[in-house]
Amino acid sequence: MDTCGPFPIQTPHGKSFFHVILDDHSNYGSTALLAHKDEAVAHYLSTEASWERKSGNKVLVVRSDGAGEFTGGDLKAHFISRGIQHQVTAPYAHAQNGKAECYIRTLEETAQTLLAESGLPSSFFGDAVLTAQYLRNRLPSSTLPSGSTPFFVMENCKPDLSHLRVWGCQCFVLIPAKIRPKGGPKRFEAIFVGYEEGRIGWRVRDLNGKYHFSRDIVFNENVRGSLRHSTVIPTSPTVTCPTPPLDTSSASPPPTSSPPPVIPVPRRSTREPTLTTRGVDHATTIRERDERLARLRAARVSRSGVSGF
Template sequence: MWGFVLIAKNDAFQAFKKVKFLTENKTEHKIKTLRTDRDDEFLSTEFIRLCENEGIERHLTTPYTPQQNGVVERGNRTVMAMVRSLLKGTHMQARFWGEAVRHVVYMLKRLRTKVLGECTPFEAWKGRKPHLAHLRVFGCVAYVKNTAPHLKKIDDRSSPMVYLGVDKGCKAHRVFDPRHDKLQISRDVMFQENYEWTWNASANKDENLPEFMVVDAFDTDEVIVAADVTLRKGRNMSHQLQQP
């Protein structure tokens, strides 16, 4: 259930150490066998020494024979196919591939697989069904609460950004601000899942975004998210309610 996005292949050893520690700490079971290919990052002196000291049996595939490690290779193929679909479908730049991989792996852990039948990997690992109500459409427009101090009355209370998924180990969302080229973590987000960021326009600091506002319903705690035609209807309704 643990996954890490590697910046370089040389990070494989440190990533395996983290996975090993987290897995054994969570399950109280030792890793007994490790199957990998023969790339240099898996045959380094430190990697071999760690496996020998921990009593981990090594299974190495024959060179140029990825089918001997078919489960991993098929999993990689599935992940990358979904990543391409996410990036192309939302017209996002290729530099967001890491965020797309993070989101895809998060979803795959919470979807049924043929091997587990009606169970998801999350349920097999945690012993309970996953909660999915917090997930949104990857790459959609997200309006993030402006937490800057000393806001003036006419200052914007939210800023449009791009949704990149759920932040690991935190009940919050990962969002990207294209106008300032900055990644943020926030809980106070409202989504427009039917809209995606117009990347060409954002490069010129001229966003083509749907009209958006939040209207507090009268005499209730209900919050109405309005856009486009819905927004105009809400304004007309508010005007009618204000008339004597």
């Protein structure tokens, strides 16, 4: 394990270091952003417990440089109580901890590539480093069997890559109905900045610098995220709304009023009407009913001997 930093520009949370722990067997790594180097102890303790639970093996050897946060205090007492051998490298002998040093360089170069491709400022460097770590765990490694990934060796299952998105792209996050004001927008614009281990969803940063984690996000992967508000909200993850270039070579003519639309007068249909027997049958039925009632009335009158007039 090793610590890298400080960086000239801090993250929005005041982080200026990152601490890397690398498993020598699987090449599976864990990275955490730190505001102070002393926070590396808490990161190691949580990582040790997580990896022992996943792999079913106990940590036996830890290699690091001679930094004070690794060789003294609570971490030293923890190594002694657990019977863990702590291998401390010689001063300025970076080759003795070469695997961790090379891994840090890989994360830095990947993070710089993500920033250059997305066009985001250096304040997003911490998010880019965490994303680089997340991706490295899911990419094949040359030191592992062909086609195998650090995630597969550690977790004993293939990683799911269907949730990967273009880092730094524009996205729109759904506002839950319970906190959404009536008549207000259903989504807010944000920038996609990464993932989180063990959680289903994506990590985003809104235009005010606040971080959110959500699983209901519309991604606009063809558009770079920006710290300025966009006037277009896509209805699907692949919708883009390019703005046509303005022609400044000639002045546009003033708008002219268009004549009112002409409404055509409806014309009478020339189609011959089709006669049906429905009305005729109904009239015949009524006439037959009246005749039958008249005959019955006449029969009653004749039996009673009373004239109908």
